[in-house]
Amino acid sequence: MSAAMVGISFGCIRIGKKSLEGTIAMFLVCLLVGSVFFASVPNSLPVVATAALAATLVELLGPERWWADDNLTIPLSTGFAFTLAFQYFAGGMPEDM
Numbered sequence: 001m002s003a004a005m006v007g008i009s010f011g012c013i014r015i016g017k018k019s020l021e022g023t024i025a026m027f028l029v030c031l032l033v034g035s036v037f038f039a040s041v042p043n044s045l046p047v048v049a050t051a052a053l054a055a056t057l058v059e060l061l062g063p064e065r066w067w068a069d070d071n072l073t074i075p076l077s078t079g080f081a082f083t084l085a086f087q088y089f090a091g092g093m094p095e096d097m
Helices: 001-012 018-036 046-061 069-090
Strands: none
Touching: 001 018, 018 046, 046 069
């Protein structure tokens, strides 16, 4: 939603059908929300940044490049990125998850 709102309102630099401004907005909102939710998890910032980047890239590429709608591909790719990033950066999944 943040990508659409910012991209439509302020988007000047085009990346295909999307805007750079909307893409940056999505990444920052994903990073902010993820940082709030995982604030109590040690070493979570690089994990959240990796997942935010994955979500942003899947959204940027758009549903025409994927096998399904982005309402499915974004959560799946983000969950996959979280899993890999937790294992790489944080040494495994948090115990309370």
